[in-house]
Amino acid sequence: MGVFGLAWRGIGRRRLMSGLTMLSVALGVALALAVLSLRAGVRESYTGVARGYDAILGPTHGSPLGIVLNTMFHLGEAGGTVPWELYEEARNDPRVAVAVPYAVGDSFFGHPVVGTSSDLFRVLTDRAGTPLEQRLTGALFEDGGPFEAVIGSRVLADTPLRLGARFRVAHGTEAALEEHAEEWTVVGVLRPTGTPADRAIYIPIDTFYEVGGHQRGAAQRGGEGHDAKEVLGLSAVGIRLKARILSLRFLDEYRSERKAAQCVLPQDQVRRLLDIVGDVDRYFEGIAWLVLVVAGLGIVVSLTQAILARRREIAILRSLGARPWQVFAVVLLEAELLVLLGGVLGLLLGHLGLALLAPTILERFGALVAVGPGLADLRILGILAAAGVLVGWPPAARALRVPVARFLQAGS
Amino acid sequence: MAAATPALRIEGLQKGFASPEGGRVPVVDLPELTLEREAALAVEGESGSGKTTLLHLIAGILPADAGRIEIGGHLMTGLGEAARDRLRARTLGYLFQTFNLLAGLTAYENVLLGMTFRPRAGLAPREAARRALERVGLWDRRHHRPEQLSVGQQQRVAIARALAGQPLLVLADEPTSNLDAARGAQCMDLLEEFCAETRSALLVVTHDPAVATRFARRLVLRAPEPEPAPPGRG
Structure with missing residues (x-):
């Protein structure tokens, strides 16, 4: 029952809230992945076709x-x-x-x-x-x-x-x-x-x-x-x-x-066309990031609320000898797990969605989108891990300030 | 630590809280107390006599205003928060009036949790947790969560958690107040026997005469001032 186990149990305890939070992260990630892949696919297909003639x-x-x-x-x-x-x-x-x-x-x-x-x-x-x-x-x-x-x-x-x-x-x-x-x-x-x-x-x-x-x-x-x-x-x-x-x-x-x-020169013309279209897909990308930011705020809110509800639990941990940093780590790890699990789920959803939609996209838009997992996924997970620290920090810092003696006495 | 050092030694301990009117309300004023190793002591007192605050001071959950607290020869007073946490984890078992089991964890995990934050010595944590649960007769209920256990069973899990690490000193805060008389007696039997087996000293805070009279050595606390301490403190 280490720090990791406690964080994991914390997520399990608030299954609904954790699930919804993870889902919102997942949707944001899937959306971002889809937008980025589609954009890359469309761009590559247009420029690829344009390379046909000089x-x-x-x-x-x-x-x-x-x-x-x-x-x-x-x-x-x-x-x-x-x-x-x-x-x-x-x-x-x-x-x-x-x-x-x-x-x-x-x-x-x-x-x-x-x-x-x-x-x-x-x-x-x-x-x-x-x-x-x-x-x-x-x-x-x-x-x-x-x-x-x-x-x-x-x-x-x-x-x-x-x-x-x-x-x-x-x-x-x-x-x-x-x-x-x-x-x-x-x-x-x-x-x-x-x-x-x-x-x-x-x-x-x-x-x-x-x-x-x-x-x-x-x-x-x-x-x-x-x-x-x-x-x-x-x-x-x-x-x-x-x-x-x-x-x-x-x-x-x-x-x-x-x-x-x-x-x-076809390549010049296509580049010009993509510059016009580029504004539009930048908006989509912006929306995807916005969804992720909202999901992140959701984690802050959910964990902060959880901390308020769990002050007694934190006090018990402290009374059992848990050091402040360990309590801090439990909360931070919870945020990190939510973000990363949501992220992995989002990548799975995104790739699955792209795989399902790829034939249609190929037919309708002539764009071949990259479907398989790649290095870009690791980059997304890296960004998410950093974001997890960011959103986990405020509630974790809150957990540090829980007055142990007071909440040990609060009725069960 | 030398074997001769007592389990608990207190000198000139004082603790007060800021009163709403701006002054300080003294809650604990204990000139001297010594509890030898493997000894037992009942601390009695009315509500507001500072019993629970005394336990919090001994456990290092609250810092003292003045005086010394030594546990097994180690000074608790004067340490920083993290050092107090470490000393508490290493030397103390804490039994709460409200049991304070974690609702999301099974009985086994709750006992194991008590071992998580103490330095590894002697038995492996899992083995120690298993033996403690067996000792309180709840090994077959190890996968039950607290809400699936009766009040008496919850208290036995709490006892297992407090004693699994074979602490030097067990602090028990009104351990029977949530139990009926028969179960309260059983609980005290178990607690005393288990403490004897783990060679832990036992300090029980109670206002229940049936509990207090079990002990040869009793200390009666009185509130330092006629007026009680701020509400919410035992």
């Missing part, structure tokens, strides 16, 4: 962030077109390793249909850095070939499309619009990647231009006899340079030469 050529009048979101995240609409020649030019640029064309605007069950080349699957990767072509079940479509398609994992989950299925796409990005007459066949399915590729349907860019609806549009604008490619142009071109360090020079050159497209 530069993007987009419509002159589009917003830089809009171009990045439309091209790399399949969000929003293309704000115009980029001339086909610029794609050809980029492909022949000695500094460019790979140029990937994008033609967007069609959809299937709300999923974006992206006309592109097979280069995309060699340049872009999943969250772990594996090229998409190695995450493929089935085959890649053939450039310039037949009406074939590769679909992402979410498309497989949300639509009737399966390997070998044939489908038509709708013109426009909203569901139930005018349908094109052409039919594509699914030849490949991407396993979940944790990137926007999960939501996309990729088709060879040539088939995009062969669609009757698009050709009619081209004819109206450019007249009969022109190549639809040249009339319609592209939504964007993704550029992977041979050396990333060249990207700023590439950008400057595009700006100074006043070409018919603007060059944006």
Whole structure:
């Protein structure tokens, strides 16, 4: 029955109060853990996706962030077109390793249909850095070939499309619009990647231009006899340079030469976006810390109250020869145990919650959150241990001042 | 410590409390008292005669205003609070009128608690606690908490706690006042026999003549002043 045993019994005696206090610590910790993990996961997923290209050529009048979101995240609409020649030019640029064309605007069950080349699957990767072509079940479509398609994992989950299925796409990005007459066949399915590729349907860019609806549009604008490619142009071109360090020079050159497209650096744009979003998740983090502070105050209140109720018990301990510091230690240890047990419970809850929510978060936000316990947990426990001393000190100091003789006499 | 030193020696002990009117109310004024080792003494007195305060002074729970208290040759008066706690843990067993068992702990843990704060000497604490509980006949109830025990059983746990560490001196504060006459007598029998076995001196404070008359040696305390001490003190 040492100091530790007494502290443990003290917690057990006030089971309800201790339980509630521990729960509030646990909730605060779980919330903090969830917010921090989500933030890290979202940030990492956005910056990870943005690393796919060193530069993007987009419509002159589009917003830089809009171009990045439309091209790399399949969000929003293309704000115009980029001339086909610029794609050809980029492909022949000695500094460019790979140029990937994008033609967007069609959809299937709300999923974006992206006309592109097979280069995309060699340049872009999943969250772990594996090229998409190695995450493929089935085959890649053939450039310039037949009406074939590769679909992402979410498309497989949300639509009737399966390997070998044939489908038509709708013109426009909203569901139930005018349908094109052409039919594509699914030849490949991407396993979940944790990137926007999960939501996309990729088709060879040539088939995009062969669609009757698009050709009619081209004819109206450019007249009969022109190549639809040249009339319609592209939504964007993704550029992977041979050396990333060249990207700023590439950008400057595009700006100074006043070409018919603007060059944006996706990593800059995503950083800017996260700076805006960052304020919001800082609020969440603040709330999590606030919950922890309230939980800490709860411990101070609960233990101080317990001390008032237990002055006789403290007096008995002293009469049995317990030194003042031992009484102090019992109370401090109680606070420490409440905080740490609550903390461990909170970490368990947090990790469990993240593990349960991770698939949904991956699907809905394309963010892969760290689920497993890590060094960050030890840091949280370290902070909590220090906080435990802080909240245990005032009631422990109170226990020191209990007048022993008076409370030994108080009736039982 | 030399075997010749008495279990308790008091000289010129004085203690008073501040009165609400601003003066001091003397509560204890004891010129001399010696209790030899393994001896027994009953201290009688009316309410307010300072009996409990005397026990608190001997146990070092309260500091004295003047005078000397020696326990087994060790000076209690003049020590700091922590040193008094240590000396108390090492030499004294305390038996309370209200038993003062800890409600959250089992009988066994309560007895063990009495051993927790004393320096390890002789028996291991667990073994000592077991023997003490066996001695008072409650080993089979060792896992019961105080509220699950009868009043008489609670007092026996308290006796086991006070004597498990084989203290030099046992201080008992009205040990029978919560018991009926028959149980009170049984309790005193147990206490005296156990003290004899552990070779502890025994100082019993009581206002119960049935208890006091058991003792060959009796001391009658009177309040130093006609007016009683502040309320709330035995």
